[in-house]
Amino acid sequence: MWSNHINYDGIMRTHQLVLTWIEKQLSDGRLSVGGRLPAERTLAEQLGVSRTSVREAIRILEAMGVVRAGVGSGPEAGTVVISDPTAALGSALRLHVATQHLPVSDIVETRILLESWAASRARADAPELEQAAMLLDEMDAVEHVAQAADNFLALDVRFHLAVADAAGNAVVSAMMGSLRESIQGYTARFTANLPDWDATAQRLQAEHREILAAIRNDDGARAARLVAAHIEGYYQEAGVNPAGEGPARPR
């Protein structure tokens, strides 16, 4: 029984009991992706908690991308275990960046850490590199309209995700995917600081193509150096010091 494994000290809130029980089922392999949680009433009786507590726990797990709550009855009903870490991590990171507790300069350093590692490990024949090359062509074709920089940067972040995916590490991919919105958010905010967007876009594209070429030539060390310089260069140009205090105030 669960009570043999969990030390209930009277402080834990009842929905946390349900969360702890489900986590234990997952880590023990008794529940896995595609599996279903017991019915709400069964779970409440088994754990000796209210159905409200079970519902609260399931709502939390849903927000974390761990389950999809089911409706109705029949074999397709019930709460199913899923695995969608990227969406949940992404919205959590975006919110914490919004509260200013995750400094942009720290996101920059994290990007350099993850992306230079990924560039050094990306396989020269990874199918994700085809997608990365297509994204570069799309960036070249971005129309000169008012939101050109935003359109470009949306494709730019997808290029970086594709390169990270080419390393074939599911955890690094999930972390990069979760940073996506934060990256897009602050890079777009900094375009106001750039003296000449067209010149910046051309330079970024030249760097992207060099990164891709280094990976395709199986030169991981060069690809890693280039991607780090590419990320740092943009922040410096936008008036941000990656090692320092964060973004310059927009003028």
Ligand SMILES: [Zn+2]
């Ligand atoms: Zn880029």
